[in-house]
Structure formats: C-alpha cells, structure tokens
Amino acid sequence: xxxxxxxxxxxTRHGFGEGLVMLGERYDNVIVLGGDITGSVMTSxxxxxxxxxxxxxxxxxxxxxxxxxxxxLSGKIAFFASYSAFSAFRNADQLRISVAYNDIxxxxxxxxxxxxxxxxxxxxxxxEEIAFVRTLPNMTLVVPCDYLxxxxxxxxxGEKFGPCFIRFGRSAVPMFTTDETPFxxxxxxxxxxxxDVAIVACGLMVWEAxxxxxxxxxxxxxxxxxxxxxxKPIDVETLVNAARDCGCIVxxxxxxxxxxxxxxxxxxxxxxxxxxxxFVGVRDKFGCSGEPxxxxxxxxxxxxxxxxxxxxxxxRRDKGFRGLRQxxxxxxxxx
Amino acid sequence: MALEITFSDKTFExxxxxxxxxxxxxxxxxxxxxxxxxxxxxxxxxxxLGTSDIFSxxxxxxxxxxxxxxxxxxxxxxxxxxxxxxxxxLYSTLARAGYFSTEELYRLRKYGSRLQGHPGxxxxxxxxxxxxxxxxxxxxxAVGMAMSDKLVDKNNRKIFALTGDGEIEEGTVWEAAMAxxxxxxxxxxxxxxxxxCQIDGRVxxxxxxxxxxxxxxxxxxxVINIDGHNxxxxxxxxxxxxxxxxxxxxxxxxxxxxxIMGKGVSFMEDNYIWHGNPPNExxxxxxxxxxx
Ligand SMILES: Cc1ncc(C[n+]2csc(CCOP(=O)(O)OP(=O)(O)O)c2C)c(N)n1
Numbered sequence: 001x002x003x004x005x006x007x008x009x010x011x012t013r014h015g016f017g018e019g020l021v022m023l024g025e026r027y028d029n030v031i032v033l034g035g036d037i038t039g040s041v042m043t044s045x046x047x048x049x050x051x052x053x054x055x056x057x058x059x060x061x062x063x064x065x066x067x068x069x070x071x072x073l074s075g076k077i078a079f080f081a082s083y084s085a086f087s088a089f090r091n092a093d094q095l096r097i098s099v100a101y102n103d104i105x106x107x108x109x110x111x112x113x114x115x116x117x118x119x120x121x122x123x124x125x126x127x128e129e130i131a132f133v134r135t136l137p138n139m140t141l142v143v144p145c146d147y148l149x150x151x152x153x154x155x156x157x158g159e160k161f162g163p164c165f166i167r168f169g170r171s172a173v174p175m176f177t178t179d180e181t182p183f184x185x186x187x188x189x190x191x192x193x194x195x196d197v198a199i200v201a202c203g204l205m206v207w208e209a210x211x212x213x214x215x216x217x218x219x220x221x222x223x224x225x226x227x228x229x230x231x232k233p234i235d236v237e238t239l240v241n242a243a244r245d246c247g248c249i250v251x252x253x254x255x256x257x258x259x260x261x262x263x264x265x266x267x268x269x270x271x272x273x274x275x276x277x278x279f280v281g282v283r284d285k286f287g288c289s290g291e292p293x294x295x296x297x298x299x300x301x302x303x304x305x306x307x308x309x310x311x312x313x314x315x316r317r318d319k320g321f322r323g324l325r326q327x328x329x330x331x332x333x334x335x
Numbered sequence: 336m337a338l339e340i341t342f343s344d345k346t347f348e349x350x351x352x353x354x355x356x357x358x359x360x361x362x363x364x365x366x367x368x369x370x371x372x373x374x375x376x377x378x379x380x381x382x383x384l385g386t387s388d389i390f391s392x393x394x395x396x397x398x399x400x401x402x403x404x405x406x407x408x409x410x411x412x413x414x415x416x417x418x419x420x421x422x423x424x425l426y427s428t429l430a431r432a433g434y435f436s437t438e439e440l441y442r443l444r445k446y447g448s449r450l451q452g453h454p455g456x457x458x459x460x461x462x463x464x465x466x467x468x469x470x471x472x473x474x475x476x477a478v479g480m481a482m483s484d485k486l487v488d489k490n491n492r493k494i495f496a497l498t499g500d501g502e503i504e505e506g507t508v509w510e511a512a513m514a515x516x517x518x519x520x521x522x523x524x525x526x527x528x529x530x531x532c533q534i535d536g537r538v539x540x541x542x543x544x545x546x547x548x549x550x551x552x553x554x555x556x557x558v559i560n561i562d563g564h565n566x567x568x569x570x571x572x573x574x575x576x577x578x579x580x581x582x583x584x585x586x587x588x589x590x591x592x593x594x595i596m597g598k599g600v601s602f603m604e605d606n607y608i609w610h611g612n613p614p615n616e617x618x619x620x621x622x623x624x625x626x627x
Contacts, residue, residue, distance in 0.1 A: 031487060055482060055518070063510035066472045070479015073465055076487065078479075093469050094507075098476055101466045102456045 004191060004210060007175040012150035012168035012203075013111050017042025019154025020079060024050045030158060031071055033057050033064045035082040040170070041111035043081050061086045065094035065108070072104035077158055081109025083117075084167055088129035099163045100136040107157050110167040114254035115282065115299050116204065116292035117170045125287035131259025133165045134232045140164040140185060141232040143253075143261070145206035146175045149229060152183040160185055167203070169254075171292040174207040188235035194222035197310045198242035198249045202228050202261050205252035205280070211303035216310055223310060231261060236268050243273040248313035250278045252306050257281035276316035278309035338616050338623075340370045342437040349432065351397040354566035360431070361391040362626055365599045367427035367440055369622045372613035375444040378452070381596035381609035382499060383424035385530050388564045389592055390428045393495065393526075398573040400493075403433035406461035412493040413464050413480055417473025418502055418528065419453040420611070426450050429462040471505030474498050474525060478511045481523035481587075493580055497526040501533030504542050509554070515587040516555030523587040524576045525556070528563065530596040532607035547591055556589040563592030600625050 023030045024046055034056045038044040047054040057064040057080075064080045065087075071078035081087060087110050088095070099106045110133075113126045133141045140160060144150040150168050157164035182189055191206070192213050201209040206227045213223035224246055226238060243249060249269065251262035262279040269275055282299050296302050347360050364387045372378040393399060399412040416425050423443060430437045435449075442448035449458040453468025464480075467473035477496035484492045498508060515523050527547065535541045544550075551558045559575055561568040569592070576588040596610065597603025600622040614622050 031483075053487065055486070057514060058510075058517075060507075060510040060513070062471075062507045063475050063478075063514060066475035066507070066511075067479035067482065067514060069465065069472075070476040070481070071483045071487075072479075073476065074480050074483035074488070076483055094472055094475075097466055097469045098472050104456075 004176050009172040010147040010175055011170060011172050012144055012147055013040070013042045013170060015144065015147040015150025016081070016109055016111070016154050016166065016168050017045040019151040020046040021049050023077070023155055023158040024053065027077060027158070029075060030077045030079065031055065033068055033078065033080040035059065035061055035064050035080065035087070037082060041081040041083070041109055043079070043109070061090040062094050065091040065106070066098045068106045069098040069102060069104060072106045073102070077105045077107065079107045079109065081111055083124055084110030084113035084126035084129050085124050088126060088133055088165070092132065096136055100138050103138045103162055105161060106163050108165045110165060112170040113167045114169055114203065115287045115295045115301065116254065118292045118295060119289045121289040122286040127256050127282050127287065128259070129167065130231060130253070130255045130261060131263065134264060138163055139232060141167070142185065142229055143167045143202040143231055144229050145203060145227050146173060146177050148175060148177045149181070149183055153229065156183065156185050169204060173204045176207060176210070183229070185230050186233040186235060187230060188226050188228045188238040190224060190238065191227050192223065192225040194224040195245050196221045196223060197314050198224040198226060198246040199252060199306060199310065200226045200228050200239065200242065200249055200261065200265050201252040202231065203254050205254055205301065208301070208303040209252055209306055212306035212310065215303065215307050221310065221314070228261060228265070231264055234264050234268060236272065239265055239268045240272045243269045243275045248276045248317035250280060250306055250309045250313050252280040254301055255281050257283055276313050276320060278313045280305045280309050338373070338620055340374055340441070342367065342370065342440050344437050345431065346433045347395045347431050349395050349397055349399070349401070352395070354570060357388065357391045357396065357566045360395050361387045363431060364390060364424060364427045365626050366623060368423050369600070369614055369619055369626065371423055371427070371440045371443040373616070373619040374441060376613055378423055378444060378613050379420045379611050380603060380613060381532060381607070382418065382421045382528060382530065384600060384603065385594040385596045385598045386421060386424055386497065386528050386563070387598070388566065389497070389526060389528070389569055390424050392566060392569040392573065394428050394432055396570060396573070398577070399495065403461070406434060410490070410492065412495065414495045415464050415473045415477040415480070416454060416467055417477070417496050418470065418499040419468035419473065421497070422454050425454070432462070434462040435460065470499070470502040471507040474508055475511035478515050478520065478523065481515070481520040482518055485520060485522050486518065493522050493524065495524045495526060497528060499533070500527060500529045500531065500538050500544060500547070501541065503527070503544050512551065512554040512556070519585040520587045521580050521584045525587065525589045527589060527591045528594055529591055530594045532596040532605070532610055534607070534610050536607055551589040551591070555586055557584060557586045558589045558591060560591050561593070563594035564598060
C-alpha cells in the first residue's frame, strides 16, 4: 500500500458524467435518459457528446425508469440519473419490477445523495436509499469514494450485465485514489493496514476514515481502513478477515445508520464472525439546510465520530463478552 | 358429473382473415381461459374474456409480425401486456400461436409453471416481452421499446401495449402518453380495454377517467374508437395504425376499445365482481356451455 495523499477536490458526479462519455465511446448501445436535471447529475456531458443517444424524459422519474427498461429490453445499456431522492424512491416500484425483476441492463444514477447536497434541505438529502436498493434481488449497488473511483465505477456498472445503481454526491470531495488503486465490483479495498480496529466506509466517509486512522495512530492504535464502495455484491472475505484480525469494526456512511452499509457489514459479520460494531451515520433523523461541511459536523459525519467510535469499539471488544458459543453442527439442518 | 378438462393442441395461423373467421379463434381462447382459471382456482376471468376478440385479431389477423419458432426474431413486432393480470388471455393466445404447447395451460399459476400469475420475464416463456403486473408500468416500457426502435435502431418494428381503463388512473400512464407523443412514436399502438369495470366497481364510480378519447387527443394521439367485439372494427383500427406507421404520421395511435367484461359468459357479462375471480366447477360448466 502506497502512501495516500490528498490530490485536490472534485465532486463524484463529475466522475459519473465522464465515465458515461467513456462508455458511450466504447459501446454504441449505451443510451442515456434525462430527467430535467442533466446539468446537476452530469449526464449533460453525454448529451453534448452523443445527442442522438440522449433522450429527455422530463420531470418524470417513474416513466424514465420504465422507459429505460424498454430500451434495455431492446438491447441497449440504458442509464437514467436523477437526484437519489427521486431516482431511488419516486420510482421504487418501477425499480423493483421493471428493472430488478426483469433483470436487465438498466443503470440508475443516484446523484446529489446524502446530507452534503446542503442548502436544498431534507427533501433532497437522500439518506435511506442504500437500505432500499441493496435489498432488491439482482441489483448491484456501488457508492464510490471519490471522483476517480466514481468514473471507474460508472464504467464498471456499464460493462456488467444487469441492473445497477450508483450513488454519488454534489459537493467537491477529497480525491485520493489513483489510476493504480484497484476497483472491482464485489471487492472492498484495504487502503490502510492495521490490526486494532477496522473502519469500513463508503462514499465521502472513506476520507474521514483515513483522517480518523491518522489520529488514532498518534495514540498508538493501528486502524485498518477499508473502502467498501461495492455495497452489493459485498466482499464477504475482506470483511470477515477484518473482523477476525481486528476483533471490532466501525462503519461509516453518509446515510441513516439503519439498513445501509453498517447493516450490510453487520449481516456479514453476524453470520460469519461476530464482533462488536459501532455505526457512524445519520441517526434516524431527516437532514436540513446548511453548508455541506457544516452539516457533516452537525450530523456527526466526520473523522471525530469515527475516532470516538473506534475507541468505543475497542473497549467493547476488550471488556465485553465476545459472543463465543457452542454451535450445533449446522450440517444437521441442511436439506 | 365431474368436469373434466382437456386442452386441444389446435394452433392458428397468423394471416389476413375475413371478420367472421375470428369467432372460432376467440371461442377457443375463451374456453382456454375458463378451463385454465378453473384449474388454477384463482385469476382474472372478466378482463381476459373481454379482450379475447382483440387478441384474436392482433395475433391471428396478420397485424403483428412474429415467429413462434424464433421468439427473439429481430424483426418481430412486440406486444407488452401492461394489464399484467390479463395474462391468461395472452398465455392462451401464445400457445395457440405455437409459441409453446397448450399442455402448459394446465398449470397456470402453479408452482414451477412458466405461466406465472402475472407475467415473469425470469420464466423465459417465449412471447413474453417483460414482467408486468404493477399497473401502469408496461405501457411505459413499451414506449421505451418504441423509442429504441424508432430513434436509435431506426427499424420498422411496431410496438403494441394493452392497458385496462382502471389502469389509466395510475398517473404514470400519462407520463408514458406524454413521452409517446413528444417523440412522435408512430410505431406505437396503445390499446385501451374500456370495459368500465375495475375491482371496486364501475370505473366511472371508483374514479372517473372520462372523457378518455379527448384526453388522448389532447396528448397528441391519433385516437380510434371501436367496439372491441366487432371484428371488422378491430381489423380496421389496426389497419389504420399500420397506415399511420407506414406513412410516418408523426403521432402514436390509441385504440379505445369499448368492451364488455366477461364477454361470452352469460352470468359474467358486464359485472365487475368477475374482475378477479375464477369460475368454480358449476360456473365453469355453465361457462363452457355458453362458449360453444
Ligand atoms: C400498481 C398496482 N396497483 C394495484 C393493483 C391491483 N389491481 C390489479 S387489477 C386492478 C384493477 C384494474 O382495473 P382495469 O385496468 O380496468 O382492469 P380490468 O378490471 O378491466 O381487468 C387493480 C387495482 C396492481 N396490480 N398494480
């Protein structure tokens, strides 16, 4: 693992927009649908470059989702992006049946996700869609951590068969991955090694996790930092190794603490290697207007919460009951 | 005497026919519906019987281009059943067209059957173009298909979708209508089964969607009003759509078919309680007697 450096700031949505153009260059069956916010979610790049493969659907997210299904059922790789608040919820039924159940090449972009959309306020701050989208059978869900990873992830979901959802944000966030940083759907990426506590994060919280790890190291605590951008499929092996090696985990996401990345990690570890977990995220609340950095502080989405949660997780591991128990031979229960 | 159910293996050709030739086909389909629903012990009798005449002309009157031996044929026209609950009429039609054996009709809605209660694309049943069943979605999928054909592939295929009239209470169908007109989808034909029945009652009482024709006209459709049981009118309507398509009229077509729920079975006709019920043994006997 090479030293991780801050390489500037850029919104993840730029990575999405640029990734789409690259996909368009590679595959002439990629089409993109617009939902009247193409400039915000950066489908505008594709629109400018491939006007004959871009179709405006208007403010009609349900229709855009089902029309995308029609394109996919006609051999296209069909992208539709809007704000995550609307491209995961307004069209929830369409996603479930016309996209996921059909198991076809529809790719949804959930932009302006999370609290950091800022001044627009709670209506636009999607904080629940990881929970919903990851429960849909056949669905792939990625939440890239920075601009470059968003670009790689966009290309990856375009090239993977089946329904996919990519979640990205509005505001400029730290860039720290490079062309050499691996990205693969279904794989988590260990950014920093450590055996005292594992911090598993996605989206912009990965950078906060790295900052927290840096602070922890000053106390002599070596935190492992895992970028878990592939929420579904999830990398069971990397997570179980982290649980085994570190004995405690902190999850961090720009999402409700219920049902999101934290929930996914808890499901994996509870089943395979139970360890104490602390969850950093929005605590069952709606957001509100404010500047992104300000909201991250107010809603407890900074390295400081990760830092405190790491100490707590370590304490629980060291003092608490680890949950070791006798297990009946599970083979007995198999068919 | 107990009712014994058998399905013939009769298939029909898809070709131009005189109006009177469709009665035999529609009768076979209606009998299939009664038998398969009776065996399934659940399902929708009313709308399936009511649309049987339309399906007969659409699939066996040379309206649609398709090849049952090559369901994925690139040049085929496509049909999306937006009113997914009406799938028994589509299953019978596809079987009678030769897409799969009529033997499968015995197992409608049964565990392991490809004939799901609502069409499931995962079942890979030949002739099924998409999963449908959540009302309002299929027609919008069909619009996406028509856009893909007309605007990207620039081919000559035609896309058909059928919705119920209760179904158009779903706001999303109007989003689909808007997009179809906006993109001048003259390769798209929306068939509306206007039986004025839905689950809770008459459509006009549950939530009136009238006037229908004016709504579609205002959205920019070429609207054709027909009696959905009159074969000459059904044939003419599809011919009009074909000429709209060939002449590139620049508008989608809406065929508003006035139909009678449960058509052909005396005690079911125009009675909305038959929207979602199957016949029991006694009722199936009477129904099959009616359908002779
Ligand atoms: C989104 C959605 N809501 C509700 C239903 C349940 N449902 C199935 S059919 C139906 C009534 C539809 O009426 P209509 O389109 O007139 O069909 P018909 O009664 O003529 O068969 C309803 C409410 C559904 N399938 N999908």
